[in-house]
Amino acid sequence: MGRRAREERQEKREDKAAKISKNKRKTNLMATGILAVIAVIVGYSVFVFMTQVDTSGALGAPDGAGRLGDEHEHASLLVRIFGDKLDFASPAYQIKSSWIHFEDSDGTTIHRHSSGVTLGDLFDSMGFTVNDECFAFPDGREFCTNEDYSLKYYINHKSVGNIYDYVLEDDARILISFGPETPEEIEVQLIELDSQMIKG
Template sequence: MSEDKVLPKDIDSDDSLPGRYEESNFEYLQPIPQQAITPKSKSKSLVIGVIVFVIVSAGFFSYYFINQNEIDSQIVQNTLNMSPEQILADQYNIGRYGSDHSHAAMLVVLDGEQLNFGLPQFQLSSKYIHFEDHNPYLIHKHATGVPLEMLFASIGLKITQDCIFVEYDFSKDVNEFCGEGKKTVQVYVNGKKFLSDISQYEIQHNDRILITLDEKSISKHLRYLDSFEIFDIPKKPLINSEKDILI
């Protein structure tokens, strides 16, 4: 009987054939390097993030354009409902009323004469910083962060480098006092020349401020300013379980 040729086992597998195992497994059975899949994963996340951003932005701008008139009208109305003082208070982010209590003296000299802040139109014109009790020079400040601009705006006073503008009785007529030639507005704080914008200055207790166009009489005005009395701040009693404490 002739011998039948016997085929190798697992005829369906190429692995049994010479050279096939190495060829078939070397490439496909090796672990896939991490760097081979990371860029694809990152790219996918980036694309998703961009799509989400575009969708959210489109929704926001669509809502704004659809309701633009209503939104703008509400913003304008909210602004109109705010007093000029409140607008400045928000602008400077000042502290709550009562967060500070300071007194300072201010002398403004116009044409050789002291501007009288004791007149009714200058009195108690701002909640946060004002003149009171018909005093012609003494400033009272009642909150932290309050600049002199809030006082100036409330009494119709404006100080620039060259001029002093005064609005009496809040009329449309503004009195303008400007230096002639090279004269400029001179500002002194506590006897020292102040070179910054005085409207941005926040007074401290016992400050003395001189504003004038009269350069020749600075020393005389400073001496006069020093003669003004600045009242001490009343101390508030705190009730203690054992005894009263004054602060």
Template sequence: MSNDKINKKREKDQRRQERKKQKKRSKQIQLVRTYSIYVIAIVLIGYGLFSVVSGPQIGPMGSTHEHLDILVYINGEALDLNQSRYAMKSGYGHIHGGEGDIMHLHAINIPLNWFMESLDLAITEDSINVHGIEYSSNDDDVFLIFVNGENIIDTEYMLMDEDKILIYYGSASDEDIANALSLVPDRAEEVNASPNKGD
């Protein structure tokens, strides 16, 4: 065989091997893409299931119509929730202008921290942020949350009809705390009994 024929045959074999390699590489890439799609789908489904199972989500608007009493008490003074900056911040749960002592809920499963965040009053287990000023428990003052007179630490407490909520920051004195508790309004039951339930 001549050198030309040998070279042509060698080149032909090399091209065939290159095509084989490219085909194999292409199949590998396709396989990786397919597995990636499956993995992404599984992760998304898992996340969706986790979200559903991990706890109650805020219900649809109109799934309830409840009222609660609220007092935010900072350093011996009630925060004036009658101001327009707090009124009607969300359709799920809100305060009406001029009725800063009543929380209106129009959806089930609303956690306290979500409601407070909707008023731009973010809370944690040991602090409240009021317009950029953070009030945190320290050696002299305490941050406490009371629901129906009981101190709680669960900021994700699910609000319930006619709850009495006190968000307190100030002196750790039992007398001062008792005084603040006595100031929590008692109007939710009355609003619920009104013909239009306060709306």
């Protein structure tokens, strides 16, 4: 009787070990299957994100903007109001839009990260109003052309009527000047603009 009981116990142990081994294999196969499904989902999501072209529904995307990252251009900006330089290095003006912005506490180099993004989009993102007559700060201060003072825009030393729809090109130089400046004083501001380093 002792021998038979030992054999039965041995068979039960072997059956139990076989069941445990079978359950482990089943669990491992299920885990592998789940991980494979997760990998496929993540891979597909990355593919869709990387090939996405339409940014019209993207949060904060300006109208007409291309895919974020499809271009990376840099330009220099100088704004003088009655001779005083506006400093965009302040945190209040840094990276307000992923598409076009100032960054790294640099207030002179504009970074454009998408095609179709304009200077108007830059100023809109910071709360400024810019048009052919006025340059207005987010706090409501306005500097508008009148009998005594004028708002002037220059792109690469050429006078332009408005910069709102301008899509900056790499190494462009943009001057915004408001006040009673003479052509000679504007030339001094343009020389200052040319001396600003474009960081990219």
